[in-house]
Amino acid sequence: YNQLRLDLKEKNAPHRQLSLIFRAFNDGVAFRYELFRQPGLDSVFISSEETRFNFARDDSAWWIPADYESYEHLYRHTPVSQLKAVNTPVTLETPEGVVIAIHEAALSDYPGMTLRKVSSQPPVLKSELVPWPDGIKVKGQTPLRTPWRVILLTNDAKNLLASHTIQNLNEPCKIEDTSWIKPMKYVGIWWGMHIGVFTWHSGPKHGATTARAKRYIDFAAAHGFGGVLIEGWNQGWDSWLSGNNVQNYTKAYPDFDLKEVAAYARRKGVALIGHHESGGNVPEYERQMTAALDLYRKLGVPAVKTGYAGKMHPAGQHHHGQWMVRHYRKVVEEAAKRRIMIDAHEPVKPTGVSRTWPNFMTREGARGMEYNAWSEGNPPSHTTILPFTRFLGGPMDYTPGIFNLKFDPTGKHRVYTTLAKQLAYYVVLYSPLQMAADLIENYENQPAFTFIEHVPVNWDETRPIAAKIGDYVSVARRQGQNWYLGTITDEQPRTIVIPLDFLVPNQTYRATIYEDSRQTDFDANPTAINIRQRVVTSADTLHAKMTKSGGQAVELVPIK
Structure with missing residues (x-):
């Protein structure tokens, strides 16, 4: 890439200084703001980011509505002028076939960016950051760097399929030895819960039993799959989606023996994939997280699926705000210390951070199969x-x-x-980390x-x-x-x-x-x-x- 750095200074007191950095790639451009440490500027509270994207014409766009809690919406296809506020990425196409995608890269210790329409003719979209409960958008210290604001450009939509610009805008890998990070296919009882065959919570249809886990492990071993995901094994699922999810991430239901199942999986050459569902009760999850990850590390569990489906705690925090961006990163870093890979559901949107933390294997962040x-x-x-x-x-x-x-x-x-x-x-x-999501009996005798x-x-x-x-x-x-x-x-x-x-x-x-x-x-x-x-x-x-x-x-x- 080519880079341009502009160092700016206020004309009037207190003469604060800010840098604006541009990078130009073969398939797009990116820019970010930097506030470095300077007299009178230590703590930083940002009430608004005024970045605007001005469009010459009312091009067609594929978008989902701005939602501070979820990206799980169906995409809409309208002229830009018909949207009100959107989550990124938002992708546009001109009548000539030029494709433009707007997103962000390297989202770290900063809130997620949505875009709000402030003008229709011509269309103008303005950055709208996800706020803290008190309305402040960003709370930090100098030096402070915003995420990159990215505009991808191509004459053919197919070229976006091979773009790595967003990933390359992130910092290099922070994990010295990555030999333990191993991609794999996996199976699990997840789909059975969604179609009502099993339940996450205790009861006559409880899905996570020792016997069923072993049957799925046997299937994975027979067909060359690397892992088996078992959800609903730990106590507390009966409180999920109640508004106050309180689970015990180290204590199993009576019909599931975690130690025995993990040992059985190891003997079969199959990885047991663990699961932590916070239900949105992040303080409770963080209180138990160290012990829960330590347990998985002790039992040889190399990957954990995390979830945040439910009402966010503390009240007023949003799934995509700065507080949660910090939390998601904390989970990935703590997992890396224990050589554990992460698959996050109900996450903050991906912005290429897998370059920096490659144990952050995959995440949800859109409407999936469920x-x-x-x-x-x-x-x-x-x-x-x-x-x-x-x-x-x-x-x-x-x-x-x-x-x-x-x-x-x-x-x-x-x-x-x-x-x-x-x-x-x-x-x-x-x-x-790619799932074969159906019930395993539906794969039997299927060419x-x-x-x-x-x-x-x-x-x-x-x-x-x-x-x-x-x-x-x-x-x-x-x-x-x-x-x-x-x-x-x-x-x-x-x-x-x-x-x-x-x-x-x-x-x-x-x-x-x-x-x-x-x-x-x-x-x-x-x-x-x-x-x-x-x-x-x-x-x-x-x-x-x-x-x-x-x-x-x-x-x-x-x-x-």
Whole structure:
């Protein structure tokens, strides 16, 4: 990048000084403010950040509404003039096809930024920071640096799929030895809770039992999965969502033996993934956090999923305010001391911090698969928007891999994809901790499950193929010598032409293709799938022919 630093000084007393730093990258620009230590400026209280983004025209935008507690909204597609206030990232497109994405990078000890419309003609969006309970936005000491305010620019939306600018604006890795940070696929009882088969809390349908945990561990070991997530094992879940969540993060329910399950997982070569659900009661969680992480460290648990679903405590604090940004970072740092990876749900938005703290493997921060279990569901276009909005900041734990798409016998709820699209998610939706989210019995004797067994979760190279925001995405990713293709569409059937010119010239590959079949019907038969093989080279072309909300997943392996 190229950098410009402007040092500014007030003309009048007290002559405070501020620096404005700009960086220009091949695919965007970024700027931040710095207040260094100076006479008369020690403590800093910021009541407003006046950053404005001025647009020449009323371009179309994909956005979710500003919400200080959650990013779990469906994206809307309107002219900029029709939005009122939005969370970032917000992504725009001009009639000429220029794509502009606004976000922030390196969010540390500062509140999250939303954008509020202050003018419609022409559109102007102003920074609106998430406040403390007393209305102050930022409380700190000099030297103080704001997060980077980032504008990504490209002539083709697909280029956003391979952008690392937001990540590269963060500080280098602070963990000296990263050998213990290991990406993996995992299974768990999570989906069973959401569809009502199990419960987190105690009772006759309690999901986290010793016997069930061992059955999931056996499945993971048999199919080469790295981990098993067990939620609801610890006492106190009966208070969850009551407004005052009080859990014991080290004491198990009587039907779950944590020590025995952890030992069983180790013998099977499977990692037990722990779980801490604060329910929004952050002071209570912080009071127990050290002991809870120490317990997992002692038992060899290498990863923990954290949650913050519930009313925030103390009253007046927001999920995305400075106080919580500090908390999320504290959890990641304390976990790193114990060689534990973190998967955060109900998080603050990702801003590339995984470069600095790579044990922060993934997080939620958007509507994921669970909304299909008990709400109106995620429409077919939802996952064709996420790669150009939410994923710009970093990986997401979307929890794909549902095979029983029409799981609800009443017909009220379902997953709004075909089976082939679920497979394609493993390539399109990046997460180095990636779940096969369905009940394990739904994977038995399913040939399509072979793709999930084979597909990696971390990549050496990404090649965007084709994309139109809200309509379709096609991307190729490589690990080692093997390539994987993922292509998905919205509610419109379509065919995407995929040149294989990213393959090594003069090398033949065996392509195993998982695709919507002639019998696949989004409404009547969404699980029908065609699996075929062909030999290809870099001179060949594949066609991803997809039905409504369909997809195609391809594994390309060199033939020796």
